[in-house]
Amino acid sequence: MRFLIPVLIIVPAMEMWLLILSGKTFGALPTFLLVMLTGVLGAYLTKKQGMAVLMQAREQLSYGQIPGGAILDGVCILFGGAVLLTPGFLTDVLGFFLLFPPTRRVVKPILAKWLQRFFRNGPFMTIKRW
Numbered sequence: 001m002r003f004l005i006p007v008l009i010i011v012p013a014m015e016m017w018l019l020i021l022s023g024k025t026f027g028a029l030p031t032f033l034l035v036m037l038t039g040v041l042g043a044y045l046t047k048k049q050g051m052a053v054l055m056q057a058r059e060q061l062s063y064g065q066i067p068g069g070a071i072l073d074g075v076c077i078l079f080g081g082a083v084l085l086t087p088g089f090l091t092d093v094l095g096f097f098l099l100f101p102p103t104r105r106v107v108k109p110i111l112a113k114w115l116q117r118f119f120r121n122g123p124f125m126t127i128k129r130w
Helices: 004-026 029-061 068-085 089-099 101-121
Strands: none
Touching: 004 029, 004 089, 029 068, 029 101, 068 089, 068 101, 089 101
């Protein structure tokens, strides 16, 4: 959590710098259209990938399996779609990275380990009933 404040300051500043640089290099209209295109494409891919993961989770549940991998995919897709809707090129790279299944496979083990540590060491209490 100590990295959150610097990230919330540095990332938007870098995004603004890149958008200004892109506007100077390519022009305001092409930059605007590119930002709009990535937003629309991100929304489409989020819906498509989200529905596929939902179907996968339903199938796993119908066989009595816990859809752990599908849940991690869903978290990645949700976050990826959210950052794709924000204007900027750095967030777009992160969003597309999280939306595509081959690159999402890189993130899922890291996310799973972080979630395990968070729930094990976080502010949660486990109650066992005998």
